[in-house]
Amino acid sequence: MTELLQLLLGEFHAKMLLVLLSATQWTIYLSLTAFIGGGLIGLLFTVLKISPIGWLRRLATAYIWLFQSIPLLMLLFLTGLGIPAFFKIDVPAWLAATVSLTLFTSAYMSEVWRGALESVPKGQWEGGRALGLGFNWILYSIVAPQALRIATPPTVGFMVQVIKGTSMAYIIDYNDLMRWGKKIANSQLDGAEPYIVYPVVALIYFGLCFPLSQWSKSLEKTMSPK
Amino acid sequence: MFDFRFYEIWREPDFIDRLINGVWVSVELSTAGGVFGLIMGLTLAAAQSSVSPSVLRYASISYIEGIRNTPFIVQLFFVTFGLPLIFNYRWPFEASALLAIVLNFSAYFAEVLRAGIESVHRGQIEAAQSLCLTRRQTFFDIVLPQAFANVWPSLTSQFVFLFLTTGLISEIGVEDLTWSGRYIADRNFRDFEVFIVLTLLYVLIVFGYKAIFSLVQRFAFRWRVAR
Numbered sequence: 001m002t003e004l005l006q007l008l009l010g011e012f013h014a015k016m017l018l019v020l021l022s023a024t025q026w027t028i029y030l031s032l033t034a035f036i037g038g039g040l041i042g043l044l045f046t047v048l049k050i051s052p053i054g055w056l057r058r059l060a061t062a063y064i065w066l067f068q069s070i071p072l073l074m075l076l077f078l079t080g081l082g083i084p085a086f087f088k089i090d091v092p093a094w095l096a097a098t099v100s101l102t103l104f105t106s107a108y109m110s111e112v113w114r115g116a117l118e119s120v121p122k123g124q125w126e127g128g129r130a131l132g133l134g135f136n137w138i139l140y141s142i143v144a145p146q147a148l149r150i151a152t153p154p155t156v157g158f159m160v161q162v163i164k165g166t167s168m169a170y171i172i173d174y175n176d177l178m179r180w181g182k183k184i185a186n187s188q189l190d191g192a193e194p195y196i197v198y199p200v201v202a203l204i205y206f207g208l209c210f211p212l213s214q215w216s217k218s219l220e221k222t223m224s225p226k
Numbered sequence: 227m228f229d230f231r232f233y234e235i236w237r238e239p240d241f242i243d244r245l246i247n248g249v250w251v252s253v254e255l256s257t258a259g260g261v262f263g264l265i266m267g268l269t270l271a272a273a274q275s276s277v278s279p280s281v282l283r284y285a286s287i288s289y290i291e292g293i294r295n296t297p298f299i300v301q302l303f304f305v306t307f308g309l310p311l312i313f314n315y316r317w318p319f320e321a322s323a324l325l326a327i328v329l330n331f332s333a334y335f336a337e338v339l340r341a342g343i344e345s346v347h348r349g350q351i352e353a354a355q356s357l358c359l360t361r362r363q364t365f366f367d368i369v370l371p372q373a374f375a376n377v378w379p380s381l382t383s384q385f386v387f388l389f390l391t392t393g394l395i396s397e398i399g400v401e402d403l404t405w406s407g408r409y410i411a412d413r414n415f416r417d418f419e420v421f422i423v424l425t426l427l428y429v430l431i432v433f434g435y436k437a438i439f440s441l442v443q444r445f446a447f448r449w450r451v452a453r
Binding site (some may be wrong): 078206 | 280291292294295296297298299300301303304307309312371374393394396397404407408411415416417418419420421422425429
């Protein structure tokens with residue numbers, strides 16, 4: 001593999017590409033953690049948002065509003081620079097990046113999922129209640145399966161936003177693809193000019209994002225309710 | 227434990243000036259980016275219509291997918307540090323920032339507008355044809371206003387979402403709101419308070435933008451008959 005790359009691109013560019021690809025793994029780890037963590041927290045707040053208990057609903061509304069309003073960049077600065085400076089504690093970059101992206105993802109995901117749940121006709125809830133089922137049971141076995149069809153395409157599509165969002169984490173020195181791309185572009189080496197490095201970096205991001213956005217589009221076609 | 231010292235931001239006139247200037251630069255660049263992005267996005271969306279030649283259609287789709295599937299920061303760095311080397315000509319960083327913002331916004335707007343154009347009922351176009359309107363008239367007078375009216379809310383939220391990413395232009399030294407925040411935090415070491423204030427300012431600007439968008443909605447789409 002390495003030999004083939006060296007043959008095709010020359011030694012320098014093969015090495016550059018390998019460095020960038022190995023940095024990509026940190027982008028992928030961060031995206032996956034944020035997506036899974038954000039999905040779980042988002043799920044919790046989705047359920048709270050439609051729960052029959054008033055103050056839980058308001059709590060969820062406040063949470064979603066708050067973390068949709070705070071720019072991701074500010075979340076990164078607050079967790080990566082603000083909290084360490086304020087509480088005089090050491091926060092590693094990966095932790096700050098994970099927390100920021102998780103909060104960001106959870107707020108947007110629960111917004112999407114709430115919309116999907118609300119698009120299920122009210123009659124389904126009433127039907128469930130007429131059968132004597134409780135809130136949890138109706139949600140779990142009647143409404144959620146129907147909402148899943150509507151929610152899946154935008155959920156997959158949002159993964160693209162998460163991956164693109166992770167590129168901001170380099171700002172607090174998280175060692176991902178973007179940070180290594182910037183390091184190489186700043187290195188002043190021949191063959192590592194910005195107009196070579198950044199398109200390569202963009203291409204790697206594109207390779208991660210494009211299949212997901214196409215998948216989301218095809219899901220939209222196949223899963224749209226008749 | 228909670229020892230907030232916001233006064234360390236207020237007491238320095240220089241810091242206040244930087245913040246005001248930062249708000250101004252951010253608003254200026256993203257508003258200009260929004261307007262030019264909308265024009266370019268409209269062109270991209272129109273290039274995808276079924277009557278345009280397939281070369282144009284594929285060029286437009288490739289551009290949109292290329293931009294939408296790569297991070298803004300990479301585009302910004304390419305435009306700022308890569309393009310000047312290719313053209314062997316240096317331009318100010320503000321121009322790079324604006325160019326990157328326009329290129330980025332336009333792809334997202336194009337996607338929204340395309341959906342809007344597709345949402346206009348076929349009967350509208352047929353009716354326009356039966357009234358002997360030209361293709362140009364049909365597009366600009368019949369299809370476009372309805373397309374805008376249909377997707378205005380999506381356009382608003384898309385713009386707000388994109389606006390919140392423009393803080394990245396501080397990375398190339400453009401003195402926007404985020405840059406001002408970092409400038410202050412680097413001097414008074416109150417990072418937490420500074421970024422809270424910055425967040426509030428961003429939220430306020432978003433409120434302002436949303437107000438303008440809903441004002442436009444109220445007055446520009448008055449002709450619209452309630453369905």
